Amino acid sequence: MAVSNTRLRILNFIRKFLDERGYAPTVRDIARGCNISTPSVVQHHLNTLERQGYIHRDPEVFRSIQLAERKREGISRVPLLGTIAAGEPIPVPTSDTWATIPEETLQLTDEVTQGKKGVYALKVKGISMIDAFVDDGDIVLIQQTSTVEDGEVAAVWLKIEQEVTLKKVYHEAGRIRLQPANRQMEPMYYKPEDVEVQGKVIGVLRKL
Amino acid sequence: MAVSNTRLRILNFIRKFLDERGYAPTVRDIARGCNISTPSVVQHHLNTLERQGYIHRDPEVFRSIQLAERKREGISRVPLLGTIAAGEPIPVPTSDTWATIPEETLQLTDEVTQGKKGVYALKVKGISMIDAFVDDGDIVLIQQTSTVEDGEVAAVWLKIEQEVTLKKVYHEAGRIRLQPANRQMEPMYYKPEDVEVQGKVIGVLRKL
DNA sequence: TTGTTCTTGAAACAAGTGTATCATACAAAT
DNA sequence: ATTTGTATGATACACTTGTTTCAAGAACAA
Numbered sequence: 001m002a003v004s005n006t007r008l009r010i011l012n013f014i015r016k017f018l019d020e021r022g023y024a025p026t027v028r029d030i031a032r033g034c035n036i037s038t039p040s041v042v043q044h045h046l047n048t049l050e051r052q053g054y055i056h057r058d059p060e061v062f063r064s065i066q067l068a069e070r071k072r073e074g075i076s077r078v079p080l081l082g083t084i085a086a087g088e089p090i091p092v093p094t095s096d097t098w099a100t101i102p103e104e105t106l107q108l109t110d111e112v113t114q115g116k117k118g119v120y121a122l123k124v125k126g127i128s129m130i131d132a133f134v135d136d137g138d139i140v141l142i143q144q145t146s147t148v149e150d151g152e153v154a155a156v157w158l159k160i161e162q163e164v165t166l167k168k169v170y171h172e173a174g175r176i177r178l179q180p181a182n183r184q185m186e187p188m189y190y191k192p193e194d195v196e197v198q199g200k201v202i203g204v205l206r207k208l
Numbered sequence: 209m210a211v212s213n214t215r216l217r218i219l220n221f222i223r224k225f226l227d228e229r230g231y232a233p234t235v236r237d238i239a240r241g242c243n244i245s246t247p248s249v250v251q252h253h254l255n256t257l258e259r260q261g262y263i264h265r266d267p268e269v270f271r272s273i274q275l276a277e278r279k280r281e282g283i284s285r286v287p288l289l290g291t292i293a294a295g296e297p298i299p300v301p302t303s304d305t306w307a308t309i310p311e312e313t314l315q316l317t318d319e320v321t322q323g324k325k326g327v328y329a330l331k332v333k334g335i336s337m338i339d340a341f342v343d344d345g346d347i348v349l350i351q352q353t354s355t356v357e358d359g360e361v362a363a364v365w366l367k368i369e370q371e372v373t374l375k376k377v378y379h380e381a382g383r384i385r386l387q388p389a390n391r392q393m394e395p396m397y398y399k400p401e402d403v404e405v406q407g408k409v410i411g412v413l414r415k416l
Numbered sequence: 417t418t419g420t421t422c423t424t425g426a427a428a429c430a431a432g433t434g435t436a437t438c439a440t441a442c443a444a445a446t
Numbered sequence: 447a448t449t450t451g452t453a454t455g456a457t458a459c460a461c462t463t464g465t466t467t468c469a470a471g472a473a474c475a476a
Binding site: 037040045060061062 | 456
């Protein structure tokens, strides 16, 4: 069942009310704001909206309407632990690194961190990662891990070149294939002992 | 005056209550949760906390306690209004576009939106914007505007080519210079009447 | 001591508020 | 035409809840 016109007005009113006042409206607030003459009509629509999963209420509790779309509104504080550049291994957080005060802390919603744990951020220095469409000044979000699945993008330390690079990793027979995000570029092949996965890249953030 | 022991307990209780239930406690909820026998004591402490600036309440309004520390925590809800591709103009929001339920809504902190107003998001379709280090599937954050300062990145509609592109814009004598983010690429020059700024690019978001 | 201020307490009021009940109107389906 | 489901409406009840009032103990300085 679709969202009717009146219920859409009600939903939008609840959104606006929450944004402006910081707490939920009452049925009478909604009636006033949506040109509905009586609480019972609002009640009826709220029941429907709740049955459809758009909102949640605690019975008998005043101003307890919550929007389902805002339920998982988690904010994570992601430490910015330093920079990532071609010629140096990336900072890998240790137990005490987390405890110390980071350079800066990014406040990110779970929408961005995808709810992942053990995430930290690094600022890109230089243009060595343009083959991953990562520019100078971008922020990469890294999840601490030493293993990745095939096809995932990882921060990989190349022992021979003494360089870090962002590539899709594929485990092949007797070798590791590192595939640039840029499809126009050729993959590179390494012996497993010559590469070291330092973390999984879960996102990139660019502020202009 | 410092925060007394009891008031600190009350503050922590309000924090926990808000996190767990999504709406504010009543004076009686607080009394129950902090082993206070009567609403009037809670009322007294809330008055003090409000005078000290730790909380805010709307008089006479139930469950209207708000934590000052969370007032400027800044989550913006950015509507994902569609896609951006080379061959089609980008969707420009109108007053009624904002009112309808968007395809999806991104929840972003002000850290990401930089506190800007009138921001919406578009998902990139295709690899036509790799010269701006923007890959297929990336999300670009656009602030609605028709003018940009020199050096800012804009979503520009090229009337002759019938294409949209992301470029740094420079106003020069009698012409517009469009500079790719990729420094290895050459700028393009247009007559002012042949280009149309459709919005300012304030960020790029890539989820992997 | 005395006085002052802060804190805790009990009780009650009045208004805000979720909810139920009954009723009407309208459109679509049978 | 009848039924069914949905949207709207008026009214009232009972509980929730912010607030007030009066009172008393606790901490502390003069």
